[in-house]
Structure formats: structure tokens, C-alpha cells
Amino acid sequence: MTTQPTSRPPEAVYIHIPFCTNKCFYCDFNSYVLKDQPVMDYLRALDREMELTVQNTPPGVIKTIFVGGGTPTVLKPDEMAYFLKSIRTHFPNWDDNIEFSMEANPGTTDPDKLAVMKDGGVNRVSFGVQAFQNELLSGIGRIHDVDDVYRSLENARAAGLHNLSIDLMFGLPNQTVAMLAESIRKALELDLPHYSIYSLKVEENTLFHTMFNKNKLPLPNEEDELEMYLLLMSSMKAAGYDQYEISNFAKPGMESRHNITYWHNEDYYGLGAGAHGYVKRQRHVNIKGVNPYIEATRKGLPQLDSFPISQLEAMEDFMMVGLRLREGVSNTAFQAQFGQTLEDVFAKSLHKMVHAGLLEHVGGIYRLSNQGVLFGNDVFGEFVGALTEV
Known part of the structure; x- marks a missing residue:
């Protein structure tokens, strides 16, 4: 016996903002340095894609929205306002308990921008912190420092945003077990509802991959990396956080509902340059480049490929x-x-x-x-x- 794909309309939306202030040394995401990019043209193209997408596949009651990147918070307040209005226009029917997440870099969230985000419906912010040692941050190409982390979280709370998460990384070049222990301690002192903690993966087409091939990337050994993972699991558990997924820890009830959509293999819209979507057993991937994506939306859906999943x-x-x-x-x-x-x-x-x-x-x-x-x-x-x- 086989079943047909669910007829329930999608209830989750992923939107990609591909701009960054700079490219981190480990990053292979579809992202581009912000300088001289046609940001408003891109946001207007996104608006067109949203319009065509909901015409093609009308949405249900939207339960989760996730804006990733790149760094979505590099948008200026007026650009952010336009973008958030587009989402409201094309996906107007929101669940009363919607989870609306946006990724952010520390140092890119001033009070004015956070106020626009809050007014536009964002109620969860995930900060890419990665480490609490400035020398490690500069060594992986991050432009923020530890002071920016505290200031950004303080600004978010002052704006009325309390569902906050931070990302940490382990297995970084020159990182020791003691350094990770310090990062975990400082992270837990923030008393946030959610933490994501990832091991570094050396991906192709990154600066780290080039360095690795030249034997110039001083990574921790396997024993230290295992000790790091065991340490973070025990530390998070002792602090009352549930490891609900391999890399994610939350206080009870504060799990990322959008990511759980992926892990339950449920439908979601994927919008923006290079975004992936999954609707009615059909996967698609969008055109990656910013200008090619913009051009494609003038003719129809900007999809690079679309294929059924058996x-x-x-x-x-x-x-x-x-x-x-x-x-x-x-x-x-x-x-x-x-x-x-x-x-x-x-x-x-x-x-x-x-x-x-x-x-x-x-x-x-x-x-x-x-x-x-x-x-x-x-x-x-x-x-x-x-x-x-x-």
C-alpha cells in the first residue's frame, strides 16, 4: 500500500537574504559581500517570487517563518520594513502562536532595526556568536567581537525580543577544550532559551579548505574534538537544557519549531536566491546568483531545478x-x-x-x-x- 502526498497546504516559510558584510573563512553558504549589491532590486524580486509562489501553491495558516542568509540583519531599517511588509502581504494568514525567526550577526542589530523587526512580526532572533574569544573570532573571519555579543543581546531584549538563540562552534582552528569550556560558561550565563552548537566542517570553495589542503589549518585533534562534544552535552544537560537534536539544545518548550519542520520531513516554501523548498513531494532549488535570480523573477519562478521525490x-x-x-x-x-x-x-x-x-x-x-x-x-x-x- 502507498499513500499520496499530503494535500495540506504548506505552513512553513524559509526566505534567504544572501548578503553579508564579509565572507567568513569557513562559509560555503550562498552569500555575497554586501558592498555594491542591488539590495532593493533583490527585495523587489523576492516580492515577485512570493506573489508567484502563493498563486501557484496557496499557503495554509503559517506557523513558522525563518529568514536566513547570509546575514539578514545587514538590511537597513527601511529595507527591512519593505521586506517584512512583503511577507505580510503574500502570507497574511498567521497562526496566533507563529514562530518568526531571523538570523543575525552581533553588531548588525541596532535599536532602530530591531524595532522594525519587532513591528514586522519577528519574534525570535538567532545570533551567530560562534565563540567568546576575540582571537578565535578574528581567526575564522568574523567581524564582531565579544562586546558586540552582549550589546546585541541587550538591544534585542530592550526591543521586546526575548526568544533568543545563539550559535557556538567547536573544532575551530587553535581552539582548545578550555576555550570551549569558557565559551559554554559565558553562553550559559546569558540564560537564553536556546543554543545551537556545531562542529566545524571544512567545506570546499572556502578559505579554510585552501588552508587545509596546504596543511596550514591548525585544527584540534580527534580526541580533543570528541572531548569538546562530550563537554558541551554534559554542560548543557547540567544547566537544564534538553538536547532535542544532535546540535541543538533548548529549555522545555523553546525548541526551534521551524527546524523541526525540516526534521519531520514536512512541507515548506523556499524563497530567495539559492533557496531550497519542498512542497507536495516536489523539491526545488532556486538560481543562486543575485542578478540572475533578479532577472529570473521577471519571467516567472526563479527555479534552477525542480524534481519529484519518489x-x-x-x-x-x-x-x-x-x-x-x-x-x-x-x-x-x-x-x-x-x-x-x-x-x-x-x-x-x-x-x-x-x-x-x-x-x-x-x-x-x-x-x-x-x-x-x-x-x-x-x-x-x-x-x-x-x-x-x-
Whole structure:
């Protein structure tokens, strides 16, 4: 038995603002240095894409909006106001309890801009802090310093924004376990509802990749990196934060609902240059370049590629993203989407991972064990192509 894609209209929106003050040394996101960029032309193009998108696929009641980048908060207050008005115009029907998140860099959120954000409906801000040592920040190409972090958070709270999150990174060049411990301590002193903590990945087409290939990137060794991850997990738990996903920690009820949309493999609109969307078992990716994106919106939807996701691929995706959540994947949710049980489809892979001690089977749920959290990529990899290669 197979099921058709859900007919429920999308309730989540991702929007990409690709501009940054500068390019960080580790970044491979679709972002461009702000200087001399046609920002208002881009925002008008986004407005056109929103209009065409909702004509094509009308939205439901919008439960989450996430504005990422780049650095969305490099927009000037008048640009920000125009952008937020566009969202309201084309997605007017908001859930009473909407989560509207915007990524920000410390130092790019003055009181005037935060007031515009709050007035436009933003109620959650995620700051890319990364570390609490100025020498580490300059070493990864960040333009803010630690003082900017405190000032930005103070400004956000003064503007009435209290649902705040910060990103930290570990495994950075020249970072020690003691440095990470200090960053975690200072982060926890802020008493925020949410923290995201990521390990550095050296991606192609970045300055760090070039340095790595020349053996000029002084990364921590594997033992230290493992110690860093164990330290942050134990520190966050001791401070009362739930590790609800491999890299994310929250106070109860303060999890990122937008990201959970991804991890539950649910539909979302993807708008802006280089954005990805997933609607009615159809994935799309937009044209990446700023000017090509702007030009494309004058002729129609600015999509670079669009392709259907088969039932088998959708099942694999469900497992790969769902197992990132500490709650795991449930047989009930799987059956609701696909009309088959987890055991019907993935018995071999599930039994192998349980036997290896990387998955736990509790009732109708499979979830990462404590050991599995440390080897998550091995677990997710087990489901890559598990069905489509057969």
C-alpha cells in the first residue's frame, strides 16, 4: 500500500537574504559581500517570487517563518520594513502562536532595526556568536567581537525580543577544550532559551579548505574534538537544557519549531536566491546568483531545478532527518505518511543499528542511543540509498 502526498497546504516559510558584510573563512553558504549589491532590486524580486509562489501553491495558516542568509540583519531599517511588509502581504494568514525567526550577526542589530523587526512580526532572533574569544573570532573571519555579543543581546531584549538563540562552534582552528569550556560558561550565563552548537566542517570553495589542503589549518585533534562534544552535552544537560537534536539544545518548550519542520520531513516554501523548498513531494532549488535570480523573477519562478521525490526517497529522507531528533522516529508518524510500518521497509538497517548499539527501540520508536549521538553520521548513512539502490 502507498499513500499520496499530503494535500495540506504548506505552513512553513524559509526566505534567504544572501548578503553579508564579509565572507567568513569557513562559509560555503550562498552569500555575497554586501558592498555594491542591488539590495532593493533583490527585495523587489523576492516580492515577485512570493506573489508567484502563493498563486501557484496557496499557503495554509503559517506557523513558522525563518529568514536566513547570509546575514539578514545587514538590511537597513527601511529595507527591512519593505521586506517584512512583503511577507505580510503574500502570507497574511498567521497562526496566533507563529514562530518568526531571523538570523543575525552581533553588531548588525541596532535599536532602530530591531524595532522594525519587532513591528514586522519577528519574534525570535538567532545570533551567530560562534565563540567568546576575540582571537578565535578574528581567526575564522568574523567581524564582531565579544562586546558586540552582549550589546546585541541587550538591544534585542530592550526591543521586546526575548526568544533568543545563539550559535557556538567547536573544532575551530587553535581552539582548545578550555576555550570551549569558557565559551559554554559565558553562553550559559546569558540564560537564553536556546543554543545551537556545531562542529566545524571544512567545506570546499572556502578559505579554510585552501588552508587545509596546504596543511596550514591548525585544527584540534580527534580526541580533543570528541572531548569538546562530550563537554558541551554534559554542560548543557547540567544547566537544564534538553538536547532535542544532535546540535541543538533548548529549555522545555523553546525548541526551534521551524527546524523541526525540516526534521519531520514536512512541507515548506523556499524563497530567495539559492533557496531550497519542498512542497507536495516536489523539491526545488532556486538560481543562486543575485542578478540572475533578479532577472529570473521577471519571467516567472526563479527555479534552477525542480524534481519529484519518489516514495522510496521520501522514506529515506524521513529516516535521515528524523533520526537527528533525540525523540527519534515513530512508527505512527511513518505509517501516517507512507501507509507502511518502519519494520516493513527498514527492518535490515534498523536491526543492524540496534545490534551495533547506535539505535534504541522503545515501543514504536527508534532513536539514537547515547553512543549513536556520537556516531550520528554512521547511522544516517545507513539509510542513504537503502531503498533506492535496491
